Each structure stands twice: as structure tokens, then as C-alpha cells.
Amino acid sequence: xxxxxxxxxxxxxxxxxxxxxxxxxxxxxxxxxxxxxxxxxxxxxxxxxxxxxxxxxxxxxxxxxxxxxxxxxxxxxxxxxxxxxxxxxxxxxxxxxxxxxxxxxxxxxxxxxxxxxxxxxxxxxxxxxxxxxxxxxxxxxxxxxxxxxxxxxxxxxxxxxxxxxxxxxxxxxxxxxxxxxxxxxxxxxxxxxxxxxxxxxxxxxxxxxxxxxxxxxxxxxxxxxxxxxxxxxxxxxxxxxxxxxxxxxxxxxxxxxxxxxxxxxxxxxxxxxxxxxxxxxxxxxxxxxxxxxxxxxxxxxxxxxxxxxxxxxxxxxxxxxxxxxxxxxxxxxxxxx
Numbered sequence: 091x092x093x094x095x096x097x098x099x100x101x102x103x104x105x106x107x108x109x110x111x112x113x114x115x116x117x118x119x120x121x122x123x124x125x126x127x128x129x130x131x132x133x134x135x136x137x138x139x140x141x142x143x144x145x146x147x148x149x150x151x152x153x154x155x156x157x158x159x160x161x162x163x164x165x166x167x168x169x170x171x172x173x174x175x176x177x178x179x180x181x182x183x184x185x186x187x188x189x190x191x192x193x194x195x196x197x198x199x200x201x202x203x204x205x206x207x208x209x210x211x212x213x214x215x216x217x218x219x220x221x222x223x224x225x226x227x228x229x230x231x232x233x234x235x236x237x238x239x240x241x242x243x244x245x246x247x248x249x250x251x252x253x254x255x256x257x258x259x260x261x262x263x264x265x266x267x268x269x270x271x272x273x274x275x276x277x278x279x280x281x282x283x284x285x286x287x288x289x290x291x292x293x294x295x296x297x298x299x300x301x302x303x304x305x306x307x308x309x310x311x312x313x314x315x316x317x318x319x320x321x322x323x324x325x326x327x328x329x330x331x332x333x334x335x336x337x338x339x340x341x342x343x344x345x346x347x348x349x350x351x352x353x354x355x356x357x358x359x360x361x362x363x364x365x366x367x368x369x370x371x372x373x374x375x376x377x378x379x380x381x382x383x384x385x386x387x388x389x390x391x392x393x394x395x396x397x398x399x400x401x402x403x404x405x406x407x408x409x410x411x412x413x414x415x416x417x418x419x420x421x422x423x424x425x426x427x
Contacts, residue, residue: 153385160379169382176386186387188363189371192278196367197346197398200282204342205335207286208293213327215294216301227298231291238288242355245284246271249356271357274364281352281365289345293338300334301327336406343398347391368394 154176158169180186215226233241248255249270257267270280308326317325328335350369353359359366359374368391375384 150385150388153381154389156382158381160381172382176382177390179383180386180390185363185366186368186371189366189368192364192366193347193349193368193394195278196282196285196349197343199279200285200346201339201342203282204286204289204293205338208290208338209297209331209335211290212294212297212301213323216298227294230294233288234291236288238351239355241288242284242352245280246356249280272361274361277357277361277365281349281356284356285346285349285352289342293342296334296338297331300331304330332406336402339402339406340399343402344395347395347398 155171155173156169157172157176158166162169211230251257251267251269251272254267254270256270260267268276270276304327309322312322312326348369349367350373353365353367353370354373357365359370368387372384372387372391375387
């Protein structure tokens with residue numbers, strides 16, 4: 091018979107642990123009491139989730155296939171099912187197409203710009219800046235914890251054409267600054283600049299955490315083999331940061347797709363709807379009482395979020411060939427894979 095030696099208790103049978111803690115049967119009173127206690131603890135969250143999340147989602151899905159409007163709230167059972175007519179109306183609406191193009195412009199420019207600048211700052215804080223690094227980290231993160239409305243109001247004053255600080259500084263160099271928020275050319279870039287500045291802090295913290303996982307021995311070995319900083323960044327740091335970049339891209343893309351506060355506070359969607367976003371248009375449509383069409387717009391935006399996330403997983407998802415390329419590069423340069 092096989093035995094197991096335990097400290098301080100001599101020799102015992104390996105099955106003693108199982109005998110000491112018998113499995114509780116599902117039909118036993120103890121299992122029922124534990125189940126009741128567990129559900130009692132979870133009941134508040136489940137209740138709030140069903141009332142404030144699940145029910146609104148189901149209701150909005152039903153609204154998207156009906157012709158419900160604000161006048162139907164007193165008699166909601168009188169609405170008619172229209173199928174996918176609301177979605178057809180949304181996709182063929184010129185104003186929605188304009189808002190969709192504005193949102194696409196905001197995402198395509200803003201997300202890569204935010205990731206690149208945040209990555210550069212994180213690398214500088216991780217390797218180049220040794221003094222006051224904590225001060226810089228806190229400074230970059232402060233805009234994240236500041237109210238977006240307060241940030242938008244401050245930026246609106248900075249971008250004023252007559253006495254705004256940005257145009258004042260440009261005037262020192264003899265440059266006549268434009269009407270940033272009143273120009274169809276500069277309004278959207280102004281919102282992108284403000285959003286990038288505000289979103290940097292979160293990504294800097296995420297990239298700093300990711301950079302801690304990059305083995306320093308790989309950098310030291312490659313430096314000894316003659317690899318310069320760009321080669322180490324391209325073949326060591328970036329491949330290792332792929333999961334971190336994926337997470338950063340997903341959360342930033344979802345946030346930028348749903349941008350609402352910036353145009354709401356700074357431009358009200360103008361000038362000439364050049365900063366009108368899909369989220370802002372949904373808000374206005376709900377305000378006008380056209381609930382069915384607004385719900386359909388919401389699900390189109392949800393589909394765009396899913397599509398963007400899938401694309402990012404395809405582009406930035408972990409690949410076996412990335413590790414293979416890195417190993418081949420080490421072999422080529424004489425390093426140890």
C-alpha cells in the first residue's frame with residue numbers, strides 16, 4: 091500500500107484528505123443552505139442588472155422594429171411592427187451618413203494617434219526619464235479623472251478665435267489663427283486633438299504596465315550583439331506588447347466610436363453638421379420623440395463597435411509567426427532566442 095509522509099503527523103493514507111472533506115451532495119440540506127445564501131448575496135446585483143440593463147436592452151431591441159414615437163408612450167400596445175424598415179431608413183438617411191462619416195474620421199485618425207503618442211510617452215517614462223517620473227505619470231493621468239464636460243469647456247475657451255490662448259500664442263509668431271470650432275475644416279481636428287490629449291493618460295498607464303513584462307535580458311543581449319534602439323523596439327518591444335496594444339486599441343476604439351460629450355459641449359454638432367457624431371444624432375433623435383428610428387441607430391452603432399473590435403483582434407491578435415520572426419531575428423544577429 092502506498093503511503094504519503096506528512097510533517098508532524100507521521101504516515102497517512104493519501105485518501106485521508108478526501109475522507110476528511112467529503113463532497114456535499116446537491117440534495118443535502120447543507121448544499122441548499124449554501125445555494126440560498128449565495129443567491130441572497132447575488133440577488134441585489136441580479137435585480138439591478140435585470141431592471142436597469144437587461145430590460146432596457148430588450149425594450150430597445152423591440153423598439154427598433156416598431157414605429158413607436160413619443161405620442162405612443164401612453165398607449166404602447168398600439169404601435170405597429172415595421173420589421174427592418176427603421177434600419178433601412180437609418181442607412182439611407184443623408185444626415186446619418188454624414189454622422190457616420192464624421193465618426194469614422196474621428197476613429198480612424200484619433201485611435202492610432204492616441205496609441206502612438208501614448209506608446210512613445212510610456213517608453214520615454216520607462217527608459218529615458220528617470221527624474222520626476224512619478225510627477226509626469228500623475229500629470230498625464232490627471233485629464234482622465236477630470237470631468238469631460240469641464241475639459242471640453244476649458245478647450246472651448248482655449249480655441250476661441252479672438253482671445254483664445256492658442257491663437258494668442260500663434261499671434262506671437264505672426265500667424266493668424268483660424269476660428270477653430272467655427273470652421274468646417276478645423277472643427278473636427280480640434281475635437282480629435284482634445285480627445286487624444288484627454289485619453290493619453292489611460293493608455294500611458296496600460297503601456298507602462300505592459301513594458302514591465304518585456305524581459306530586460308533580451309534587450310541587453312541584443313544590444314551586445316549590435317542591435318540599435320529601433321531594432322530592439324521593432325523586434326522585441328512591439329511583439330511583446332501585442333496583447334497590451336490590442337487591449338488599448340479595443341477600449342480606445344469603443345470610446346471614440348461613442349464620442350458624444352465633445353460635440354455636445356463644444357460645437358453642438360456644427361458647423362454644418364461637420365462634427366455631428368452618431369451618438370449625438372441618436373441623442374437628438376430620441377429627443378425628437380422618434381424612438382424606433384433612434385433605437386435602430388443604436389444597434390447600427392453597436393454593430394460598428396463589434397466590427398471594429400473584430401478587426402482589431404485580426405490585426406493585433408497574438409500570432410505564432412510573431413514569435414517565430416523574433417527567434418529568427420535573434421539567430422540572425424547571433425543572440426539567444
